[in-house]
Amino acid sequence: xxxxxxxxxxxxxxxGLASRGIGRALDxxxxxxxxxxxxxLVQQFFGIDxxxxxxxxxxxxxxxxxCRYFPYVVPLAGVTIPPLYRVIFxxxxxxxxxxxxxxxxxxxxxxxxxxxxxxxxxxxxxxVTFGLGSFxxxxxxRRRALHDIVAGTVVVYDWGDHEVEVRRAIEQVRSADA
Amino acid sequence: xxxxxxxxxxxxxxxxxxxxxxxxxxVNGTVDEIVDRQLERVLQELRGSEAVxxxxxxxxxxxxxxxxxxxxxxxxLIQDQSRGMLHDIQAxxxxxxxxxxxxxxxxxxxVLGRP
Numbered sequence: 001x002x003x004x005x006x007x008x009x010x011x012x013x014x015x016g017l018a019s020r021g022i023g024r025a026l027d028x029x030x031x032x033x034x035x036x037x038x039x040x041l042v043q044q045f046f047g048i049d050x051x052x053x054x055x056x057x058x059x060x061x062x063x064x065x066x067c068r069y070f071p072y073v074v075p076l077a078g079v080t081i082p083p084l085y086r087v088i089f090x091x092x093x094x095x096x097x098x099x100x101x102x103x104x105x106x107x108x109x110x111x112x113x114x115x116x117x118x119x120x121x122x123x124x125x126x127x128v129t130f131g132l133g134s135f136x137x138x139x140x141x142r143r144r145a146l147h148d149i150v151a152g153t154v155v156v157y158d159w160g161d162h163e164v165e166v167r168r169a170i171e172q173v174r175s176a177d178a
Numbered sequence: 179x180x181x182x183x184x185x186x187x188x189x190x191x192x193x194x195x196x197x198x199x200x201x202x203x204x205v206n207g208t209v210d211e212i213v214d215r216q217l218e219r220v221l222q223e224l225r226g227s228e229a230v231x232x233x234x235x236x237x238x239x240x241x242x243x244x245x246x247x248x249x250x251x252x253x254x255l256i257q258d259q260s261r262g263m264l265h266d267i268q269a270x271x272x273x274x275x276x277x278x279x280x281x282x283x284x285x286x287x288x289v290l291g292r293p
Contacts, residue, residue, distance in 0.1 A: 016279025022271070103272050138286040143279075157276070162269055169273030177277070 012111075014143040015104045015155045017134065026098030031082050039074050083123045090119035095158075103166065105158035114153060122151035 042048070048067045056064035089096040094113055095105050106114050106122075114122075125133065125147035133146020142154055159166045186192050199205045224230050245252060 016276075017282050018278035019272070019275040022275050101268065101271075102275060103268075138282050139290065143283075159272060162265060162272075165265060165269040166272045166276070169269040170276055173270075173273045173277050 013157050015102075015157050016143050017137045019102050019104060019157070020099075020134070020137065020145075020155055023096070023098040023102040023104050026101055027085070027096045028082075028098075030097055031085060035074065035077050035081060039070075039077070043070070083127060086123050086126075087116070087119045090114050090122070091116050099155075103157055103159040103162070104155050106153055106155055109152050109154055118151045118153050122147045122153055125150040 046063055046066060048063070048070055050067060050070045053067035054061070054064045056068060086096060090106050091114060093100070094107065099105065108114055108118060126145075129146055133149075135145075136149075137143050137145050140149070144154060148154060200209060
């Protein structure tokens with residue numbers, strides 16, 4: 001489908017489904033903690049109990065209004081914050097925190113840094129396809145998901161300063177599995 | 179008597195004789211036994227000695243005082259060890275994921291009948 005995979009060299013190898021899946025799961029855990037933590041903090045700070053909201057008879061009763069709409073705020077945050085989180089991290093750092101833990105980096109096809117346009121395209125395609133395009137990763141030549149192909153991006157391994165440790169660990173895992 | 183003893187300890191022949199005797203298994207075993215018995219006796223005495231206990235207590239106090247006044251090396255050591263452990267765990271997770279990536283690809287390749 002694409003150009004051939006980056007051969008036997010470790011550097012600039014394209015990341016596969018498992019690494020990317022774990023990275024995404026870590027991001028989801030982090031996001032869930034952030035969203036629930038933030039909503040709990042807001043509730044505590046404003047003293048909001050959504051089951052016992054005071055009446056908002058006047059327009060300045062902001063706390064009462066926040067209380068009334070609070071049950072919708074968390075799902076809304078759950079829908080809007082994850083894409084924003086991904087776009088911001090892709091553009092600023094080239095990786096989300098979950099990808100950072102797994103040693104993955106998002107790049108443009110030519111190896112340059114991702115810009116806002118590619119990040120938006122990638123995230124939008126991911127959510128429109130419900131992430132199902134990820135199943136293309138093991139079958140495409142450069143391990144690209146549908147959202148990578150649409151946005152013109154690739155995900156590569158980037159172990160930074162820990163390259164030697166990871167290589168050693170790979171050898172250990174291989175020899176243990178053999 | 180003293181002169182004789184000095185002469186004997188400085189004598190090369192006596193030294194060789196002692197070495198030769200110590201190399202004999204039965205002599206060596208006896209010497210070991212004597213040394214062990216003496217060591218055990220000395221250690222027993224030291225264990226019961228209030229002076230040794232006081233000395234150890236003083237030394238511990240000095241070390242604790244030093245650590246209280248200079249906690250940085252210990253803190254640094256603990257931090258380095260924790261960081262090292264985290265890096266090891268991270269490297270293992272990355273390595274396992276890398277191997278799993280290859281396994282998924284190989285499995286898909288087999289299913290699709292690719293070489």
